[in-house]
Amino acid sequence: xxxxxxxxxxxxxxxxxxxxxxxxxxxxxxxxxxxxxxxxxxxxxxxxxxxxxxxxxxxxxxxxxxxxxxxxxxxxxxxxxxxxxxxxxxxxxxxxxxxxxxxxxxxxxxxxxxxxxxxxxxxxxxxxxxxxxxxxxxxxxxxxxxxxxxxxxxxxxxxxxxxxxxxxxxxxxxxxxxxxxxxxxxxxxxxxxxxxxxxxxxxxxxxxxxxxxxxxxxxxxxxxxxxxxxxxxxxxxxxxxxxxxxxxxxxxxxxxxxxxxxxxxxxxxxxxxxxxxxxxxxxxxxxxxxxxxxxxxxxxxxxxxxxxx
Numbered sequence: 001x002x003x004x005x006x007x008x009x010x011x012x013x014x015x016x017x018x019x020x021x022x023x024x025x026x027x028x029x030x031x032x033x034x035x036x037x038x039x040x041x042x043x044x045x046x047x048x049x050x051x052x053x054x055x056x057x058x059x060x061x062x063x064x065x066x067x068x069x070x071x072x073x074x075x076x077x078x079x080x081x082x083x084x085x086x087x088x089x090x091x092x093x094x095x096x097x098x099x100x101x102x103x104x105x106x107x108x109x110x111x112x113x114x115x116x117x118x119x120x121x122x123x124x125x126x127x128x129x130x131x132x133x134x135x136x137x138x139x140x141x142x143x144x145x146x147x148x149x150x151x152x153x154x155x156x157x158x159x160x161x162x163x164x165x166x167x168x169x170x171x172x173x174x175x176x177x178x179x180x181x182x183x184x185x186x187x188x189x190x191x192x193x194x195x196x197x198x199x200x201x202x203x204x205x206x207x208x209x210x211x212x213x214x215x216x217x218x219x220x221x222x223x224x225x226x227x228x229x230x231x232x233x234x235x236x237x238x239x240x241x242x243x244x245x246x247x248x249x250x251x252x253x254x255x256x257x258x259x260x261x262x263x264x265x266x267x268x269x270x271x272x273x274x275x276x277x278x279x280x281x282x283x284x285x286x287x288x289x290x291x292x293x294x295x296x297x298x299x300x301x302x303x304x305x306x307x308x309x
Contacts, residue, residue, distance in 0.1 A: 108187065161273060
């Protein structure tokens, strides 16, 4: 593994005579230091389970426990109206966990690596992207549990909507990367940011249709139901649910009928793949714009990082 000091140092932004690179150049710098990014990602993975006997098996035990608990509580005891509720829940929880854990670790990435920031030059954005990469590995490990659960509960994913999952995952990564870079820069100057984020993520979780049905909320809100789509995670989560859970109703009621009978029988929109793709595309474009803004803010604030931390 190559050390960070192997890379030729460049002028630190903010020093006399140094020029503030543009956003495109900053992205190129991150790509140029991709070996360092890989090393830091591996470090994140090793540190998390250092000294642990089970190691990466802990990533598998978490979703397995969710499956068992929710199957017993919601399926057997409470009799949830959603068939195979653990699958429905896990299909939305896994992308949410990737989002929330990556955003939390990314926000504190600069302040948590003060020794690196003040010692040598490298693209600071790498410190934020590395934990996202590590969490992505955990996501794929947990996704294997979900695939096994689909076989166990005999739930067949939708072959058509599964094709949207790579785009949904890419959209999620761009979104969390943009927010992580933005919040990490602000957190250097306002340390309350990471604590406020914990409250924000708690509220954000309950504003995202993971535990409950998207269509139930839309019908409850009436003409304001479309405002629910302003939450970017809504489009991502319901795409995962549509592709993997692949049930739009609990019974014979058509979920596409906006005024149909029995709102409780509707789960996920029974819309076309183009409808889901359009929603994802809107979130993706908005996330790209946010990413551009976050990189600009990061570049403006980066010069005093070493002094502030």
